Amino acid sequence: MPLTTSRAQAVTKPVPSSRVVSKPIPQAQAEDPREFQLGQIRRRYKPRERKSEDSTILEFDLKPSDPDFPFEMDALACSLVVPQVYPKEPPSLRIRNSDIPRGFTINVERGFDGLVEARTPSMTLLALMGALDKNLEAFLSEKKADTVKLVANADKRHLENLPVRAVNPEVVSSMSKGKAIQAPIPVQTPRPAPVYYSKVQKEEAQTKRNSETRQLEARLGRLPLYKKSGDGIAYTLPIEPRKRGELPVHLRSVKTIVLFVPLLYPLQNCRITLEGVKPEDANATEAAFEERAKKEKETTLMGHVNYMAQNMHILAKTPLKVEVAEKPVVQEPEPVEEVEAEEAPPIAGVVDEERGHIFHIPRPPEWAVEDEEESEESDGSRYSYDSKDFEGCPTDEESEGAQETPEPLDTTERGTALSFPFLELYGIELLETTVLNLTVKCERCRDTMDITGLRNGVKKTESCKKCATVLGVTFRRDLIHTNATRAGFLDLEGCVPVDMLPSTFLPTCSTCSEPFPSPGVVAHAANTITINCRHCHASMTLKLTAPKFLRITSAAMPASGPRRKRDMLHLHPGEALPLNGRCTHYAKSYRWFRFSCCNKVYSCDRCHDEKEEHPNERAERMVCGWCSREQAFRKEDCRFCGRGLVRKRGGGFWEGGKGTRDKAAMSRKDPRKYKRRGGGALAKKKD
Known part of the structure; x- marks a missing residue:
């Protein structure tokens, strides 16, 4: 009988309820479910607990577990109220965040109440807080609930009888006997409504x-x-x-x-x-x-x-826009009946007869309290002068101001920047380079020399030992701190920097802000120096790394010195070089080399060293000895004519037809050396 497959379940009848095993309930929860669930909350959130007559209040912070939580909120300040008869009466939640508007906290509280109503009998308080954590984003995204703000009516009866200041003094005196004028009441403009996103x-x-x-x-x-x-x-x-x-x-x-x-x-x-x-x-x-x-x-x-x-x-040069505050809407006060008053005596100097639109406000009497002697002295000192003022001498205030504002450092970005990318400072607030020592390379002859004693803003010149070219270096210092690793700029003439020699630095303590005494400390690359402050004895550690020279602008070449003559090789493409490019040192090399150190062409490195006084550097270009065409360096053949540039050493073997046929020159390992040896002589004898 063939087997048939069916997608029907093996058990067609429902399992009787007597065989279903329910989830076991802990004995502590069965005896006292309220205390058991409170213990879970205590272990999970470590709340601050308060007890009232009919409930227990637990205050704790609920941090959102969602890593992509969209709202700028660190934690939700919760107050969980658990009745004494729980679980017969449901718990409630109160949100205490002051940075969240009340309308949104009401949404969270209502959402918690909805979770309580929809819970199952086996759902604990800890499970309710977990459900609140999962649905917190949805509750906060709902439309803000309507709230009513109650404002207490301020008692202003004690302000009714106070006089109101007016612009003209005559009006104040005339209205003091009557009823005071009501001040205009400004009406506040409504705040813009918050923006909601879907x-x-x-x-x-x-x-x-x-x-x-x-x-x-x-x-x-x-x-x-x-x-x-x-x-x-x-x-x-x-x-x-x-x-x-x-x-x-x-x-x-x-x-x-x-x-x-x-x-x-x-x-x-x-x-x-x-x-x-x-x-x-x-x-x-x-x-x-x-x-x-x-x-x-x-x-x-x-x-x-x-x-x-x-x-x-x-x-940085964009002017700030000055926000002009909107003028509040002013409610006009109710008209008040004017009370006739006796005319006050006119105040001298109040109105100008010639210019009636100008009113002179008299000087308040409390301003003129100082004695006459003091006023005379002040007037005399105010108008006193010295002949030095007319000679251009600065006053005391100007001299003090000049001392307080030092000249800013010349940190214009030009020349070559000197920096320490991986500098480490411990206990050092500021670091200054007082004396800089460098090793530079001449741009003409590529020879290196040391230039020492470079100070801020002082140009130092030296002459190259080989070509007598004038080399000039000017160091412009910059301050070094934790967030700035640049030591300054170098203005170079006729040379390029190679390395930094041991130099002198002046550190400033980060504890007492006192500089280290002169001349400072000597440090160099890959060296760690630890010193103590001379004032507070705090430890200061300086670790210099390899310096970095970044060329920002091109340095000016010196005007003096002979011009370099142009190298005239008189090459004719298609024709062979003299001796096919060979020299006395390498007889199997058919090419010339252009060395990158001096940009000159020589047959080999030995020929270069014989005629030049500087060490040779790798040649990146060559001239073929068969066709005289200059090209990039290649190992074996020419790029244009395809001829071999290096002759391989031949042997005594046949080498595919390129070997020797002379049996005397053949290797004894070659089988052709002894084949048919003497056969020709025997044939002649037979004849």
């Missing part, structure tokens, strides 16, 4: 935010000054303005910015703050960036950062 808008915004933040982390995440906050909103990004020299003086030290990306970005605009700058100095730049972020909605976060780096000097 669920689809939030999902699209979340997708775009995740994409742009990933791009930001991929581009800038490996830089040394990059930092990301724990909540993923603030990003500390290193920035290098394109035209730092055109920035205001107080913004030239900016190394990093903090980019704030809201959770509802791009529905809410991003903004920035400048680190290491006073808020009043950075207001214009930050406001200009925020204004552009509002207009350019389609620009990515990386685009905003790039625009900031390229146009920071323009944003």
Whole structure:
């Protein structure tokens, strides 16, 4: 009988209820379910507990477990009220967050009440709080519940009899006997209603935010000054303005910015703050960036950062927009019957007879309390002068002000920047380079020499030992701290920097802000120095790394010195070089080389060393010895004619037809060396 398959279940009859095993209930829960469930809440949330006559109040913070929670809320402050007769009476919840509007907290409380009504008998208080955590986003996304605000009526009866100040003094004196004039009552303008977004808008915004933040982390995440906050909103990004020299003086030290990306970005605009700058100095730049972020909605976060780096000097000069407050609507007071009063005596000097539209307000008597002698002395000192004022001598105030404002450092970005990318400072607030020692290479002959004793703003010149070219170096110092690793700039003439020699640095203690005594400490790359402050004896550690030289602008070549003669080889493409490019040192090499150290052509490295005084460097180009065409370096053959440039050493073997046929020169391992040996002589004898 063939087997047939069927999709019907094997058990067609329902299982009797007597065979169903229910979930076991702990004995403690069965005896006292209220105390058992309260113990679960205590172990899970560690609440602050208060007891009243008929209930127990547990206060704790419920942190959302959803990692993509869209609202800017750290935790939900809950007050769980559990009646004494629980579970016969349901529990209730009260939200205590002051930063959440009352209408939204009512939605959360109503949502909790709905969960309580729909719960099963086996659902505990801990399970209710878990359900609230899962549905918290839905409750907060609902429309704000209507609320009523009760305002107490202020008792102003004690202010009715107070006189009201007027513009003209005559009116005040005349109205003091009658009823006071009622002041106008300003009417407050209503606040703008909060903006709500749909669920689809939030999902699209979340997708775009995740994409742009990933791009930001991929581009800038490996830089040394990059930092990301724990909540993923603030990003500390290193920035290098394109035209730092055109920035205001107080913004030239900016190394990093903090980019704030809201959770509802791009529905809410991003903004920035400048680190290491006073808020009043950075207001214009930050406001200009925020204004552009509002207009350019389609620009990515990386685009905003790039625009900031390229146009920071323009944003810093954007004037701040002064927000003019709207004038409140004034309700006209009810007309009051004027009370006739006696005419007050006219005040001398109140009205100008010639110009009736001008009113002179008299000087209040309380301002003229000082003695006559003091006033005379003050008048005399006010108009006294010295002949030195006319000679151009500065006054005391000007001299003090000049001492308090030192000249800013010349940190214009030009020349070659000297920095320490992986510098480590511990206990050091500020680091200055007082004496810099360098090793430079001459641009003409490639010879190296040491230039020592470089100080801030002092140009030092030396002559090359081989070609007598004048080498000039000017060091412009920059201050080093935790967020700035650049030591300054080098203005070079006729040379390029190679390495930094042991130099002198002056650290400043971060505990007492006192500088280390002169001349400072001597440090060099890959060296760690630990010293103690001479004032507070705090430990200071300086660890220098390999210096980095970044060429920003081209250095000027010296005007003096002979010009280099152009190398005339008189090459004729298609014709062979003399001796096919061979020399006395390498007889099997059919080419010439152009060495990158001096850009000259020689047959080999030995020929170069015989005629030049500097060591040779690798040749990147060559000239074929068969066709005289210059090309990039190749190992074996010419790119144009295909001829071999290196002759291989031949052997005694046949080598596919290229070997020798002379049996005397053949190798004894070759079988042809002994084949048919002497056969010709025997044939002649037979004949």
